[in-house]
Amino acid sequence: MSTPVVLVAGLHASARTRVVDRLLRDHPGSLAVHHDLRGVTAGRVERVVRNASTVLDLADVRLAHGCVTCTVREDLLPQLVRHAATASLLVVDLWDSVEPRSVAEALDCEEAHEILRLTCVLTALHAEHMPRRHHPRRPAERDRPAGRGRRPALSRRGPDQANRVRHRPDPARRR
Structure with a gap:
């Protein structure tokens, strides 16, 4: 049976x-993998693997040909496959600006089909940074300037990134 994987994205x-801490607490035996990109300008990416109570692995990852997305994808998949046999749930804590779609697509490869199952993509939002009115209104009612003939609106849903990820159901559950 494949191990469920949850991607947690968001700018804050x-x-x-x-969100990651709660998933780890609520699912005993789960692990989180995070790539810290604060040192990326110096060519340094730090990988952290942890459970609910402790850091299990801390390692420097070499920046793959200057591409952050490639580095995260190329290091993440082997880490998830490595820990899949012992973890009840694998949580991927994405860096602020990492697009979850590319990571989700990387998980949908031949190497991981039998081992990993992407079950959810979450976007964590910080309430203080959310608009007060979370529904469409005319610009004049929102006190926001808009171009002539334009009617901008706030989304009724979360960021569209979570809506674009393909869901691959667990084949074992079909039986």
Whole structure:
């Protein structure tokens, strides 16, 4: 049976951390993998693997041909496959600006089909940074300038990135 994988994205590290911590607490035996990109300008990416109570692995990852997305994808998949046999749930804590779609597509490869199953993509939001009115309104009612003939609106859903990820059901559950 394949191990479920959850991607946690979002621009605010504190919001992502709260979501990841809760997933780790609520699912005993789960692990989280995070790539810290603060040192990326110096060619340094730090990988952290942890459970609910402790850091299990901390390693420097070499930046693959200057591409952050490639580095995360090329290091992440082997880590997830490595830990799949012992983890009840694998949580991927994505860095602030890492697009979850590319990571989700990387998980949908021949090497991981029998081992990993992407079950959810979450976008963690920080309540203080959300608009007050989370529904469409005319620009004049929102006190926001808009171009002539344009009617911008706030999304009724979360970021569209979560809506674009393909869901691959667990083949064992079909039986």
